[in-house]
Amino acid sequence: MLKLFHANHSTCSQKVRLCLAEKGLAFASQLVNLATNEHLMPEYLKLNPNGVVPTLVHDDAVITDSGVICEYLDEVFPDTPMLPSDPAQRAVVRAWGRYLDEVPTAAIRVPSFNMAFLPRFDALDDAAFQEQQADVRPIRKQFYERMGRKGFNDAEVDAAMDQFTSTLVRMEKRLAQVPWLSGQALGLADIIVLPLVDRMDDLSFASMWENGFPLVTDWFTRAKQRPSFETAFYPKARLSEFLTISPLRV
Template identity: 50%
Template sequence: MLELYHSPISTCSQKVRLVLAEKGLDWKSNLIVFTRGDHLTEDYLKLNPNGVVPTLIDDSDPIIDSSVINEYLEDVYPEVPVRPRDAKGTARMRAWRQFIDEVPTPAIRYPSFNAYFVPIWQKLSEEEFAAYARRLPLRKHFYGHMGRGGFDKQAIDEALDKLRQTLERMEKALVTGPWLAGDQYTLADVSITPTVVRMEDLGLGNMWSDLPGVTDWYRRIQARPNFSTAYMPGSRDLGPSC
């Protein structure tokens, strides 16, 4: 059986759970609790040296990085496809996925971390926070930039600008097809869904109120059966700071 190390609130975990649900695959859930430091234990770092979620285990072999995991799931379990069958369609889908990985996925972390993690880090001393950040394999500099008080207005404004750019690009694409890469629901739609959901949860849903294509796309995304399955309890709970 497939196993997934994941966190309910992790947007990257949500991305993989959407594909697992879309394909109707059975999997064992291994929850990672960030505040407990599960992602930095010796055992977990052996599976995922990046110290992040998610990690998929298939036949004892770990597969890491959410985009890689989703392509792997499509390669191994293609019966319910989330990737075009033709090469050009796949290229268009991957161009979207690459853009999403490089632009909106990092951008949403800035308001998300301010909302969810800053109330936790403020309870630590500067020394405790610095010691935690130094343990992070990938994001110690990101945490250093954030600090215990969160990201400043300039960083947040830049992140929101990138998110708006993404929404406008989506609007243009949705003129020619019901989904981002055309007629088929694909990994492009999967990849951006957690970011749009997180924006709504952060009170940023007005950012697409003037974009009818995105508004309709999001309505249809939420109506898909995989959505309610992937968004398990706790997935949208960002705490009292929201």
């Protein structure tokens, strides 16, 4: 029995949903409402003390961190592997995973959070804003504090864009050698970065790869044609779609 605590628009949740779909695994879905801070409620923090999504419960095992969840699924359900069989190639894919978690995952939070929060902040008076900032978050508290009421400044936005561009450069070089970042077949590295590229596409930054990175453009097109993509990115699973319904806190 697999139960996934996740959020529609969370890129980390999308990553795990992609993995589950690629492996053909059924799961019980438990949506966590980030707008009402369900991820910070005591009952959820008992499962995931970091107060983030997703969290996977498999029978009596509780698995946190999206990358760890994907590797766990690959170990427990070895059919349709997300890692190559060769140990050296597995190391290459795992190194990609570490890089993608460190660089582009952090980078896309800057434009994502600006888009998600600034419309909400505009509707708050000073007292309400200070109350919201007083929320206790187990991790990324400083990140929220750096954002402030007016969002991230130009220097931070530029730095985030530079980091994402450097990711595209690496991806283009890798894709000149193999059809997928993970090698001959789509795998863990592709699953990790696909929600990030889709988020930038959703934020209208597709020109970053469409103008100068043809192999990344082709990779993204092929990835979106896979059945797993539609399964993981169902209607209202993108940030822009969610914001047409209500503001959010991520």
